[in-house]
Amino acid sequence: MKALIALEDGTVLIGRSFTGAGEAVGEIVFNTSMSGYQEVLTDPSYTGQLVTMTYPLIGNYGVNDEDMESASVHPRAFLMREYQDVPSNFRATGTLAEFLKKFGVLGVDGFDTRMLTRIIRNHGAMKAIISTEDLDEASLVQRAKDWPGLVGRDMVARVTTKAPYNWVNNAPVAGAGFDTGFAEDTAKYKVVAYDFGVKYNQLRILKEKGCAVHVVPATTSAEDVLALNPDGIFLSNGPGDPAGVDGVVENIRKLLGKKPIFGICLGHQILGLAYGASTYKLKFGHRGGNQPVKDLLTGKVEITSQNHGFCVDQDNLPDKVEMTHVNLNDGSLEGMRHTEFPAFSVQYHPEHAPGPHDAIYLFDRFLELMA
Template sequence: MKPFKALVMLEDGTYFWGRSFTGRGESFGEIVFNTGMTGYQEILTDPSYYGQIVTMTYPLIGNYGINSEDMESEKIHVAGFIVREYQPFYSNWRAEKSLGNWLSENGILGIEGIDTRALTRHLRIHGAMKGGITTETLDPKKFLEKIKESPAYVGRDLVRYVTCNKVYYYGKKGKENFKNFKGEGKYKIAVIDCGLKLNQLRIFVEKGAECLIFPAYTSSEEILSYNPDGIFVSNGPGDPGALTKIVSTVKELLGKKPLFGICLGHQIIGQALGATTYKLKFGHRGINNPVLNLFNKKVEITSQNHGFCVKKEELPKEAIVTHVNLNDNTLEGIFVPELKLMSVQYHPENAPGPHDSIYLFDSFLKLVEGEIENLYP
């Protein structure tokens, strides 16, 4: 595909010149960076990135192509993609097409030739901010005006753009139309879909569960009417402080059934417990984030993707902090035995990332069975 001159610009006026490897276009969103060396397909299809333009810090992207097995949702959710060098000649036995062709087919603008080290350093110093990428408005002053007029990321409910439209079932055969729980699983898990990743459902099924997935704005009464054994609150995009309706629903569910939350689900649970959230300067995004398990003092290398955090000092006294981030000591996990509730800020389902924390799915299913001891081995 013919390359087109492209402009990458931040809302503070900083800009970089590069070239598009996906055709022409223009897009706006919060510009963030991810430190993963692999996993670009999973990142691009992770609904948590809705409304964001992702910069990869690893310098060569695209070398293993795209395949139909590594999708974490049904489509691409990022607003744009920035890399140092794009590799169109992929080599992998599972690959079906190139990254560039896939992005182009889906109308997603991909930019290469950017000094991603300089861009990442700027974001680390000044914080994540709004920005844009374009092949159309190449006058920096005019493009900056467009960026400033684009929607803010903070304060918006973005879950409504990524949650499912109706209830559906996920079991041994994957996604199916909803009829009811089939009874093929040992555990019946109700899932509140705030923008979930498919590997979360796959792991639940592998471990003997079957899942009924609900749109994020489903009432607590409807969820409980199916008498699930446990309730899972998924990851998702945007500012958790804007999700007042979902927080109210989860607050109504506290103590009714065992509860497990990941990433945005963790932030929603934190708010339901009475704490507030705040925006991190540049967030945690990558597959190499060290987290300390406070029960066994072991370090878990984790996959993360979040720009907000729960204020741990505002949690109620009955909430036990289970994990902390070793880079900045922020909250990474909560356990409330009395409520049979647990949550983590990171992604134990990996995809992409290490498998250090996958035990948390077993821990939640133990919680469903009534155990409250030795959940964090």
């Protein structure tokens, strides 16, 4: 089925929908990972986006229940050069097309993804629309321009949990402690995790490290968090513009110095705003599993998994906040810590899923702060 991909700059590409009729509007971005497409699709940080995979063949190992990073699919469309409908992997329980159809996400292939990636790299991430229904190019370009975009919008409200839960046996569990605290009082550490769009592997690793994890909505007050008397506070990843997330920064600011804090991705950006720093939109963001980052504290270089379109501005970090990690591709800030309070964060994804495991040590740093 013919599908048109129209960008706000007037570019129109012709592809093929392998999931049937539909339309999707959002910010079009690219991801450079060679594998891990199911983890990409179930990462809430992609809410409001149209994701293009630069690796040319996608779908060859199917999908399964174990590689879910949330309970749903978050991009509005998934684009690739060539879709493979016959998976060959012993773990596969279904095809990528079936998976996308289940969640109502448009899948498109059969066009030059290299050209699209080059356009985004040269001109930046853009508003775009994909349609099998409206095939008028001028109409689609105008509709792409009319979409409000992600800047200044609260996308976290779309993905955060509606009520607190505990992470038990690798799954969210209501049950004991649903609204009153931790289900596992015998755990070595008790961590309250703010859900800005959390990936399951962050919770899995915290649990594996000996933590009881109580997940709370993004709007939970500092007072309610402190009433749970946690050993540490975790700030998860999430979608969109950190400056557009309503009512969260002030709560995090109230927690500074009260408990150890560890932030990842959007959690890192929100922590930066709580410090008094500012954020800005990157030209085309960092998305993929091959971003080199230098740890300035140790001098070591790690290859990291990343997915973000905004960044903390290193040029106006407040006093008592120091840069700890730098991106070796573009020099942007990838990590920071407070020199007075027990708080640190990174822009990338140490929990991988997908991607390298080089940065898993950061969870141990969090445990050391709680010890």
